Amino acid sequence: RKEVEQDPGPFNVPEGATVAFNCTYSNSASQSFFWYRQDCRKEPKLLMSVYSSGNEDGRFTAQLNRASQYISLLIRDSKLSDSATYLCVVNQAGTALIFGKGTTLSVSS
């Protein structure tokens, strides 16, 4: 079983749509969780950290379910500029982060 698994997509949605990405992780001892965004041929950048209580940043909502070892990202009112690859990231044994392979989102007008 891979350590961090994501549906690769692509997710093709119209502007204004709501889209949700899911991620599962295998190490129950993982402590920190993140969503990163990567634009084509660019470096990954932090989108948001994921907290146990769930957290929201504008149109983006992240949730964590430790019992199910599951992380989600919800994007409301999608914009063209949201088109990118979204990486689910989990810490590993306090020394390094483990990256999922990413979910590709394409928002069209």
Next chain:
Amino acid sequence: NAGVTQTPKFQVLKTGQSMTLQCAQDMNHNSMYWYRQDPGMGLRLIYYSASEGTTDKGEVPNGYNVSRLNKREFSLRLESAAPSQTSVYFCASSDDPSTDTQYFGPGTRLTVL
């Protein structure tokens, strides 16, 4: 504030040639990392340095060596390049490897012929 910088941006090597990828950060971070990213494989950790003076292997260290020259700089060396090392290489840094955001450089696109 430049963040994380990497040189070169692009490089083409012949099989067997050597080269060093340079990385520097100006955020006074303790930890630095080298990743490679291949299509369909995601980001894979090559080596990391949790603090100045220490380095450790990541998931895919074979064929690479690293040097943490000082707190700012972390270099990646390919002693004898192979076509399997064709990839995009990213350097990153963070203050706390467990909880803190990793900041990435713009990447080096390496092709080995």
